[in-house]
Amino acid sequence: MSTTGETGGRRGAGGEDTREATETFLAHRSLLFTVAYEMLGSAADADDVLQETWLRWVEVDAAQVREPRAYLVRITTRQALNRLRSAKRRREAYVGSWLPEPLLTTPDVAADVELAESVSMALMLVLETLTPTERAVFVLREAFGFGYDEIAAAVDKTPAAVHQIAHRARRHVEARRPRRSVTARQAEAAVEAFRRAIETRDVQGLLDVLAPDVVAISDGGGIRQATPRPVSGADKVARFIVGGLTKHDVSLVVEETMVNGGPALALHMDGELDGVMAVRVEDTRITGLYYVRNPQKLVHIDSETPLTLR
Numbered sequence: 001m002s003t004t005g006e007t008g009g010r011r012g013a014g015g016e017d018t019r020e021a022t023e024t025f026l027a028h029r030s031l032l033f034t035v036a037y038e039m040l041g042s043a044a045d046a047d048d049v050l051q052e053t054w055l056r057w058v059e060v061d062a063a064q065v066r067e068p069r070a071y072l073v074r075i076t077t078r079q080a081l082n083r084l085r086s087a088k089r090r091r092e093a094y095v096g097s098w099l100p101e102p103l104l105t106t107p108d109v110a111a112d113v114e115l116a117e118s119v120s121m122a123l124m125l126v127l128e129t130l131t132p133t134e135r136a137v138f139v140l141r142e143a144f145g146f147g148y149d150e151i152a153a154a155v156d157k158t159p160a161a162v163h164q165i166a167h168r169a170r171r172h173v174e175a176r177r178p179r180r181s182v183t184a185r186q187a188e189a190a191v192e193a194f195r196r197a198i199e200t201r202d203v204q205g206l207l208d209v210l211a212p213d214v215v216a217i218s219d220g221g222g223i224r225q226a227t228p229r230p231v232s233g234a235d236k237v238a239r240f241i242v243g244g245l246t247k248h249d250v251s252l253v254v255e256e257t258m259v260n261g262g263p264a265l266a267l268h269m270d271g272e273l274d275g276v277m278a279v280r281v282e283d284t285r286i287t288g289l290y291y292v293r294n295p296q297k298l299v300h301i302d303s304e305t306p307l308t309l310r
Contacts, residue, residue, distance in 0.1 A: 021058045024068045031069070031144070032076045034119070038139045039080040039132075040087060041100035041124050043300045049079045070150050077136055077154040084132040091128075095222030097230065099290050100124040101297040102259040102276045109261040110184070116261030118143040121278040121290040122178040124260070125217075129176070130169055137162055138169040179282060187281040191263040194279065194286055195254050198265070201245055206238035211285035216240065221294030224275075237289065259301075266301070276301055 032053060036046035053075045065071045091098050100121060110116050117123055118139075127135050136155050140146040141162075148159040148166070155162065182190075190209055197205030216237045220226030231240050245252060253268040257276070264278045276298065280288030292298065 028069050028072050035076050036080045043101045052079045074154040096226050096228045097217050097219050099219035099292050102292050105261050119260045122280050126176045134169040137165045141166045182281050186284050190281045191279050199254050201242045203238050203242050210234040211287045216289040218291040219294050224293040
């Protein structure tokens with residue numbers, strides 16, 4: 001039985017009700033945003049879901065809600081599911097490789113290993129291979145630890161069905177989940193060496209820090225140039241990076257930053273942000289590069305302060 005009872009009544013028109021609703025919503029806003037973002041891979045869509053959640057929450061009779069946190073997550077999940085189902089169709093027509101919208105995150109996110117992993121570019125790409133319902137169940141269960149009854153209420157399934165979906169989704173993700181076995185210091189050293197090699201167009205320097213089976217994915221969204229398919233192998237990736245940089249006579253500034261709970265580089269060409277590259281490090285070598293150039297996905301990078309996500 002769900003812990004979020006409700007009669008469907010409306011709140012009163014008084015300002016006190018609205019203030020209480022606002023305080024409750026803001027207290028859980030970071031959680032709700034993270035749930036929506038992990039389901040959708042888009043900060044813009046997550047913001048829209050939160051707006052929709054707020055509009056529904058402010059109309060609810062608060063006296064009939066036993067657990068506001070669970071109830072708000074339920075609203076958010078349902079709104080995100082609606083968007084995710086339509087997004088699946090849109091992404092089938094997406095030009096080139098699709099990557100999640102990068103989010104600037106605080107060091108606190110990186111320190112929370114489970115949270116950092118749940119919003120990492122690598123895992124977000126694995127989540128793209130799940131069905132919308134599987135993704136919702138996996139996010140709520142694995143990333144946030146919600147009970148099967150609470151998840152069932154959010155996705156309109158029975159607890160028994162949710163249990164089976166969670167098992168199936170977990171098995172699917174575990175078979176594809178990249179493994180991270182590196183300390184923060186080792187990751188910083190690898191990213192710093194990578195940054196220097198990019199700035200100096202040093203192919204050998206890149207080869208020294210890239211894993212033999214490294215994979216580079218770039219997302220231009222059909223607006224900016226990007227490879228239509230992932231580039232694999234240290235030699236191909238190194239020469240692709242250097243070749244792309246030397247092809248254009250531009251000044252390059254590379255800044256280290258943190259997105260999605262992990263290390264990243266922001267590349268500025270002639271003073272303009274060209275893209276953000278999330279870097280995955282395993283066993284002291286770089287195994288994954290995720291370069292977002294689509295300007296529609298970089299709006300938050302220029303305008304936002306880092307997020308805590310919880």
